[in-house]
Amino acid sequence: MSLDILRITHGRQICRPIQLPMRGRVLVRTGQRVEMDDIIAEYVLPERFMVYNVQRGFGLSASKAESQIERLVGEHVEPGDVIAQSSGLFARVFRVPQEGRVISIHSGKVILALGEVKHICRASFPGIVVELIPERGAVICGQGAILQGVWGNGKNAQGELIHLGEAVTHPYDQKELDIELNGKIVSLGSCLREDLLTALLESGAAGLIVSSLAPLLQSTGMNLGIPLMSLAGFGDIQTDAYSEAMIKEMVGRKVFLNAYMPDPFSAQRPEMIVPLSEIEDEGLFDEEVRLRIGSKVRLIGNPYTGNAGEVIELPAEMERFASGLELPVAVVKRTDDQLVRIPTSNLEVII
Amino acid sequence: MTGLACTSLISVDIGTQHTRAWLFEAAEGVFHITAGCKVPSTFTGGGDVQMGVWNALERLQVLSQRRIFDNEGHFINNSQIPGVGVEKFAVSLSAGAPIKTALIGLADEASVGSIRRLASMFYTQESAVLSLRGGLDAAHQLEVLVRADPDLIILAGGSDDGACQPVIEAAEHVRLAYNLLPRVHKPQIVYAGNSALTEKIVHCLNAGEDLHTASNIQPEAGHDVLEVAWGAMLKAFEKIRLQQMHGLEELLQKTGGQLLPGAYALGRMVKYLNRINQNNKGVMALDVGAGSTTVAAAKDGKLTLSVSQTAGLDTLCEEVCRWSALPVDAQTAAVYINNKHLHPASMPATLEDLAIEQAWTRINLKHALGQTAQRYPDFEFCPDGGLSGAYEPIILSGAALVDAPTLGQALLITLDALQPYGITTVVLDHQQLLPALGAAASIDPLLPVQILDSGIFLHVGTVITIDSPAPEGSSVLTVELRCGEDPVEVCEIHQGSLKRFDVKLGSQARLHLSPAAETDVGMGRKGLGGWVSINGSALGVVIDARGRPIRLPIAAEKRSEMIKAWLWELGG
Numbered sequence: 001m002s003l004d005i006l007r008i009t010h011g012r013q014i015c016r017p018i019q020l021p022m023r024g025r026v027l028v029r030t031g032q033r034v035e036m037d038d039i040i041a042e043y044v045l046p047e048r049f050m051v052y053n054v055q056r057g058f059g060l061s062a063s064k065a066e067s068q069i070e071r072l073v074g075e076h077v078e079p080g081d082v083i084a085q086s087s088g089l090f091a092r093v094f095r096v097p098q099e100g101r102v103i104s105i106h107s108g109k110v111i112l113a114l115g116e117v118k119h120i121c122r123a124s125f126p127g128i129v130v131e132l133i134p135e136r137g138a139v140i141c142g143q144g145a146i147l148q149g150v151w152g153n154g155k156n157a158q159g160e161l162i163h164l165g166e167a168v169t170h171p172y173d174q175k176e177l178d179i180e181l182n183g184k185i186v187s188l189g190s191c192l193r194e195d196l197l198t199a200l201l202e203s204g205a206a207g208l209i210v211s212s213l214a215p216l217l218q219s220t221g222m223n224l225g226i227p228l229m230s231l232a233g234f235g236d237i238q239t240d241a242y243s244e245a246m247i248k249e250m251v252g253r254k255v256f257l258n259a260y261m262p263d264p265f266s267a268q269r270p271e272m273i274v275p276l277s278e279i280e281d282e283g284l285f286d287e288e289v290r291l292r293i294g295s296k297v298r299l300i301g302n303p304y305t306g307n308a309g310e311v312i313e314l315p316a317e318m319e320r321f322a323s324g325l326e327l328p329v330a331v332v333k334r335t336d337d338q339l340v341r342i343p344t345s346n347l348e349v350i351i
Numbered sequence: 352m353t354g355l356a357c358t359s360l361i362s363v364d365i366g367t368q369h370t371r372a373w374l375f376e377a378a379e380g381v382f383h384i385t386a387g388c389k390v391p392s393t394f395t396g397g398g399d400v401q402m403g404v405w406n407a408l409e410r411l412q413v414l415s416q417r418r419i420f421d422n423e424g425h426f427i428n429n430s431q432i433p434g435v436g437v438e439k440f441a442v443s444l445s446a447g448a449p450i451k452t453a454l455i456g457l458a459d460e461a462s463v464g465s466i467r468r469l470a471s472m473f474y475t476q477e478s479a480v481l482s483l484r485g486g487l488d489a490a491h492q493l494e495v496l497v498r499a500d501p502d503l504i505i506l507a508g509g510s511d512d513g514a515c516q517p518v519i520e521a522a523e524h525v526r527l528a529y530n531l532l533p534r535v536h537k538p539q540i541v542y543a544g545n546s547a548l549t550e551k552i553v554h555c556l557n558a559g560e561d562l563h564t565a566s567n568i569q570p571e572a573g574h575d576v577l578e579v580a581w582g583a584m585l586k587a588f589e590k591i592r593l594q595q596m597h598g599l600e601e602l603l604q605k606t607g608g609q610l611l612p613g614a615y616a617l618g619r620m621v622k623y624l625n626r627i628n629q630n631n632k633g634v635m636a637l638d639v640g641a642g643s644t645t646v647a648a649a650k651d652g653k654l655t656l657s658v659s660q661t662a663g664l665d666t667l668c669e670e671v672c673r674w675s676a677l678p679v680d681a682q683t684a685a686v687y688i689n690n691k692h693l694h695p696a697s698m699p700a701t702l703e704d705l706a707i708e709q710a711w712t713r714i715n716l717k718h719a720l721g722q723t724a725q726r727y728p729d730f731e732f733c734p735d736g737g738l739s740g741a742y743e744p745i746i747l748s749g750a751a752l753v754d755a756p757t758l759g760q761a762l763l764i765t766l767d768a769l770q771p772y773g774i775t776t777v778v779l780d781h782q783q784l785l786p787a788l789g790a791a792a793s794i795d796p797l798l799p800v801q802i803l804d805s806g807i808f809l810h811v812g813t814v815i816t817i818d819s820p821a822p823e824g825s826s827v828l829t830v831e832l833r834c835g836e837d838p839v840e841v842c843e844i845h846q847g848s849l850k851r852f853d854v855k856l857g858s859q860a861r862l863h864l865s866p867a868a869e870t871d872v873g874m875g876r877k878g879l880g881g882w883v884s885i886n887g888s889a890l891g892v893v894i895d896a897r898g899r900p901i902r903l904p905i906a907a908e909k910r911s912e913m914i915k916a917w918l919w920e921l922g923g
Contacts, residue, residue, distance in 0.1 A: 004694055004696070005396070021500075021535075022500075022532065022533045022534055022535065023533040023534065023535055024533060043533050045497060045531070045532075045533075046497075046531070048490070048494065049489075049490040049493045049494055050490055051488060051489040051490045103527055103531065104523060104526075104527055106520075106523050107516075107519075107520070107523075109489065111489065111490070111493070111527065113531065135535075136535065150693045150694075151693060214682075215682070215685035215686055215689045216682075216685065218689065233689065233690045233693050233694075234685070234686050234689040234690050234693075235686035235690065262693055264367075264395050264396070264695065265394075265395060265396075265397070265447070265448050265595075266396070266397045267396045267397035267398075268397075300690065300694050300697045301690075301694075301697050301698070301699065301700055301701075301704060302687075302700065302701045302703065302704050303701060305690070321698075321700040321701075322700060322701050322702055323698075323699045323700055323701055323702055323704060323705035323756060324702075324705065324756030324757065325698055325699065325700070325705070325754070325756050326756075327698055327700075342700065343697075343698050343700055345696050345697055345698045346694075346697045346698060346700060348694075
């Protein structure tokens with residue numbers, strides 16, 4: 001089966017490619033140490049374009065208009081530079097308003113690309129540059145713990161991790177919110193109210209990790225100025241035992257929250273990285289992950305959404321579920337020792 | 352001589368969730384299916400697409416007992432040794448994100464409309480639309496193109512003796528965007544406009560192998576000839592997917608395979624079925640997949656093919672609740688569907704999840720049909736009134752329909768979304784074989800013909816849709832059913848009802864329809880009835896007199912009872 005893989009891992013090598021969506025300039029070198037937010041690579045696009053219609057402006061034919069143009073394609077221009085000018089009693093001049101470049105002269109028209117907008121990619125956690133990706137970026141490696149979620153709003157931040165527990169569901173739970181949250185990555189249970197998000201934002205939190213999010217808050221979450229990661233998705237889902245244990249263990253540490261948006265076509269998932277000096281697993285690459293007896297799993301779909309446990313049996317025969325669908329099945333012993341039978345397609349394998 | 356291009360062929364269909372493979376072998380000049388299998392696809396999460404294909408081929412090797420791999424585990428390609436390896440390999444691909452596409456045409460209603468229809472055949476997502484008569488100046492056109500960062504640019508416009516200058520200027524802007532954007536892979540450009548300008552456009556764009564030219568898709572104003580651009584689009588599609596999908600290029604090299612988009616391959620088969628169809632009706636295939644829905648319809652030799660992305664959820668939760676067979680609130684529906692987006696391979700294990708999923712399938716199917724009608728103004732569908740043209744058969748495909756727990760559920764989803772016209776048969780491509788046959792057809796056109804002759808579809812039922820303005824509960828049709836030695840069954844059909852008659856697979860029946868004066872049963876005009884011969888099928892004959900649009904009670908409980916009653920009538 002095609003496996004949904006979720007990483008909740010202690011001290012191990014963490015390598016992530018940090019790269020531009022386009023070709024640009026790589027600004028780091030192999031072996032260099034980078035901190036979060038250090039610029040890894042950049043590319044530049046024009047800020048805007050400007051077209052001078054010399055033919056129309058001067059009232060000339062296209063060929064005559066081109067003879068009035070004083071620049072060549074590719075030429076760099078400064079503010080005030082003359083692009084074209086006509087002579088005579090009513091001479092007209094076209095001047096450049098902003099630094100840029102001539103990109104086209106065609107049919108009596110000059111097109112300029114003016115200004116520049118830099119697009120950059122930054123390191124999302126501290127580490128060492130182990131490999132350059134030509135014209136795109138670099139692979140950064142560090143070591144530590146990873147806690148992955150399933151949904152993020154595309155932003156990232158760093159800060160000390162604080163855990164408010166599952167109980168904070170209301171913005172007026174003042175006791176919890178009175179704790180100093182400024183600059184911290186705040187973990188809590190499910191977030192079902194917009195005013196809770198607002199209250200946490202106003203408290204100065206640097207980032208939020210929620211066990212789940214109300215579906216209606218998805219667009220609010222996307223527009224939130226700070227990173228927001230949902231561990232289990234949407235609805236009212238409690239934090240699973242493995243994620244909760246990791247969060248509790250990492251409280252008080254400096255963590256890096258990369259709330260990547262989910263993309264089924266890439267390996268990227270939203271995650272929290274906690275740098276650790278000790279390594280439990282030296283391997284750079286994951287072993288091939290298979291669903292097997294003993295696999296730790298998190299359950300998807302009703303009635304077990306968000307539960308976690310361990311696979312204790314993988315029956316060879318398919319099983320008919322209440323929906324009427326006949327599907328491959330796994331028997332999972334949940335962390336509360338209950339045995340449940342669930343379609344194998346509804347499992348995330350935790351590694 | 353058999354007249355066949357080969358005697359062994361593997362066709363692989365790579366979908367988002369599953370990869371399907373079939374081995375076809377010819378004996379005495381006739382192809383048959385030797386083995387087929389389905390395995391999980393492996394390209395999601397940045398994986399290598401080849402792994403899923405090799406897994407499938409290993410299964411085929413076991414199932415067929417034919418050696419497909421040599422001792423070193425290499426695929427045996429172009430084999431001339433009988434019983435070893437295969438001679439030909441075809442690949443259809445429906446997996447992958449929609450292709451970000453910029454459409455550039457002369458005017459909205461004319462060339463942009465044609466380009467939109469062309470693009471919709473290839474699972475694209477419009478990232479920019481430029482109508483050259485839309486008043487956008489050159490600087491803005493460039494900004495739009497650069498911001499859109501398209502994978503594919505389709506430029507057309509101008510009838511063959513029409514406007515030149517705007518198209519040449521647009522080509523200049525495309526050239527600038529092509530050169531300015533520091534993309535890892537340059538966008539592919541398809542030019543399918545004024546043929547007289549092709550040479551100038553090639554010279555202007557100077558995009559080498561990234562430019563694919565075709566004849567004019569609109570040689571005369573208002574007259575589409577999309578077929579002329581298919582070749583160029585296929586080349587562009589292949590280049591884009593080879594760049595995007597890890598392992599695809601290596602797969603094609605190792606197998607010598609030819610790549611076709613899955614929807615295009617499906618469309619090819621639908622067009623073929625329409626050609627051999629004797630009933631003067633069109634043929635339609637509906638494929639509801641994990642991330643997209645394909646509508647392929649062919650009538651009088653003309654193909655309507657459109658791939659639509661899943662409908663946006665924001666405004667549709669209420670609609671999902673309305674069509675759910677169990678009463679659910681919008682919040683519950685939104686939770687299920689949003690989580691399904693995060694875990695597309697997950698399956699509904701509870702009745703409530705299934706009810707939401709099937710309601711969502713209805714919405715997606717209706718949305719895709721509506722999009723098709725927007726793109727193709729002569730496609731006879733409107734979301735409220737349903738289909739107003741005659742199509743037979745209607746072929747159902749895609750996991751959402753094929754994997755429904757019962758055929759009745761798959762049929763009801765289709766009837767609710769499509770509301771077919773008149774008398775039609777609904778069949779299920781339960782093996783989801785059509786795209787693979789479409790891909791194989793480009794290597795050996797006889798192969799799909801012979802395989803279709805062998806009967807690959809599951810006959811779900813014959814559907815008679817009643818169109819009548821009569822008030823709810825009034826009699827609209829009298830049906831007389833004669834089935835073999837069974838006693839004649841006579842039944843009055845009332846407006847608002849859904850009725851099924853058993854006509855078992857393998858048996859035949861004659862049905863006499865006597866419609867009321869204002870009732871149209873699709874026999875040519877209102878009030879006209881007559882005898883209809885029916886072949887037996889899994890569900891028999893279904894008479895749908897629920898009216899157009901289908902009216903559902905406002906109260907959730909009553910609505911749910913009604914949908915459950917319909918499902919019950921169709922066998923559960």
